[in-house]
Amino acid sequence: MSSPGIDGDPKPPCLPRNGLVKLPGQPNGLGAASITKGTPAAKNRPCQPPPPPTLPPPSLATPLSRVALAGGPCPPASGPASGPVPGPPVERPPLATDEKILNGLFWYFSACEKCILAQVCKAWRRVLYQPKFWAGLTPVLHAKELYNVLPGGEKEFVNLQGFAARGFEGFCLVGVSDLDICEFIDNYALSKKGVKAMSLKRSTITDAGLEVMLEQMQGVVRLELSGCNDFTEAGLWSSLSARITSLSVSDCINVADDAIAAISQLLPNLAELSLQAYHVTDTALAYFTARQGHSTHTLRLLSCWEITNHGVVNVVHSLPNLTSLSLSGCSKVTDDGVELVAENLRKLRSLDLSWCPRITDMALEYVACDLHRLEELVLDRCTHPYTPGRCVRITDTGLSYLSTMSSLRSLYLRWCCQVQDFGLKHLLAMRSLRLLSLAGCPLLTTTGLSGLVQLQELEELELTNCPGATPELFKYFSQHLPRCLVIE
Numbered sequence: 001m002s003s004p005g006i007d008g009d010p011k012p013p014c015l016p017r018n019g020l021v022k023l024p025g026q027p028n029g030l031g032a033a034s035i036t037k038g039t040p041a042a043k044n045r046p047c048q049p050p051p052p053p054t055l056p057p058p059s060l061a062t063p064l065s066r067v068a069l070a071g072g073p074c075p076p077a078s079g080p081a082s083g084p085v086p087g088p089p090v091e092r093p094p095l096a097t098d099e100k101i102l103n104g105l106f107w108y109f110s111a112c113e114k115c116i117l118a119q120v121c122k123a124w125r126r127v128l129y130q131p132k133f134w135a136g137l138t139p140v141l142h143a144k145e146l147y148n149v150l151p152g153g154e155k156e157f158v159n160l161q162g163f164a165a166r167g168f169e170g171f172c173l174v175g176v177s178d179l180d181i182c183e184f185i186d187n188y189a190l191s192k193k194g195v196k197a198m199s200l201k202r203s204t205i206t207d208a209g210l211e212v213m214l215e216q217m218q219g220v221v222r223l224e225l226s227g228c229n230d231f232t233e234a235g236l237w238s239s240l241s242a243r244i245t246s247l248s249v250s251d252c253i254n255v256a257d258d259a260i261a262a263i264s265q266l267l268p269n270l271a272e273l274s275l276q277a278y279h280v281t282d283t284a285l286a287y288f289t290a291r292q293g294h295s296t297h298t299l300r301l302l303s304c305w306e307i308t309n310h311g312v313v314n315v316v317h318s319l320p321n322l323t324s325l326s327l328s329g330c331s332k333v334t335d336d337g338v339e340l341v342a343e344n345l346r347k348l349r350s351l352d353l354s355w356c357p358r359i360t361d362m363a364l365e366y367v368a369c370d371l372h373r374l375e376e377l378v379l380d381r382c383t384h385p386y387t388p389g390r391c392v393r394i395t396d397t398g399l400s401y402l403s404t405m406s407s408l409r410s411l412y413l414r415w416c417c418q419v420q421d422f423g424l425k426h427l428l429a430m431r432s433l434r435l436l437s438l439a440g441c442p443l444l445t446t447t448g449l450s451g452l453v454q455l456q457e458l459e460e461l462e463l464t465n466c467p468g469a470t471p472e473l474f475k476y477f478s479q480h481l482p483r484c485l486v487i488e
Helices: 066-070 099-108 111-117 122-128 161-166 178-187 207-216 233-239 257-266 282-286 290-295 309-318 335-344 361-370 396-402 421-427 446-454 471-480
Strands: 140-142 147-149 155-157 170-174 197-201 222-226 246-250 272-276 298-301 324-326 350-352 376-378 410-412 435-437 460-462 485-487
Touching (some): 099 122, 170 178, 178 207, 446 471, 471 485
Parallel strands (some): 140 170, 197 222, 222 246, 272 298, 298 324, 324 350
């Protein structure tokens, strides 16, 4: 019999039932009938000496005597066997369907491979559909994948029972409308309480759809809206709930200062905010309340072009407990803004200053002097506004300041085009570094890069688009940095 797969198609079985062939019993040499006393065959048989007694096979329980080992006759057994009588062999399931083995084996496969393996047979699917194999993963469903077309041309919502069995706590819906979201809520058994995170991308959700979704899905505490241009700031005022602790809004054209006001007033327990909005100004960053000053630990302001150093002042006074801050793409922030961050946000562990063209070596001095807990620093493409594509403001001098930071574990210097071998020597003293990215640094030579073998604790090194990164250098790294992942 074949085992059906996920979608009902017949699938070949994993293996035969036990992989063995039952062998016939051993013949006894007497044929079908036995000879008993008094039969003619027994009377006419010549006298023969009785056969020697059959000795039990040697074992650890009954060792042979020295006489037997020398070839002499074994003494007769003086009593019943001392060891226990072995019982019938215990049947074990075949290895291919042994759940104990499969539970350990399936950890070695990726999520995509697990989806394929779950279609092999029912036994594998039963093991693979345990929630532990899917923890931390988010299914991505496009609008066209939510419906099956029936022979009559009508559409039927897909069966989401397989997702419920695996216990997914978050979903990403792409290109959906208000109606699609309502259908999802009605057809997914865990939508009301079991879903903790929802992400909507490039969708036409309106204010009404957003309100219905957050009202019906009472378990949602993490919300992401990306590329959704049909909802307005009024929709945020009417739908946001105090239970939300993480919010991400990006590429939504109707988001401006009033949206930040809604977020600050309606989300007192907000712990993480990620915002990419081209029309948000410095004024909006003063809306955060004192309660959010205690709860919010992560703030990402991505490509907020209108934010200046005045906005940074509002951030450091409103959110003094930040541990992670990103000003990536905030092109009007200067060294003075970084100085404000360094002096007031002493708990920072992660700072992203990528794509900030007004940042210079002076900003790195402020960072090194005051942010003693910093573990991650991103300086990618700090590009000079008058020299597109070239970073002329982060130099070897700035790296000399960073070399004093004993807690820094991750340093990103992608496309910092003025970093040279001399600056790289300063980094060799940073024994705490675990990740270093030098992608696109054209002035680094093979000789300078080879010195990185002194960082024996390095776990990841990115050297893409580096002219000095030769095949010989990668071979040298494989020999002297065997525990480091080198990205070519």
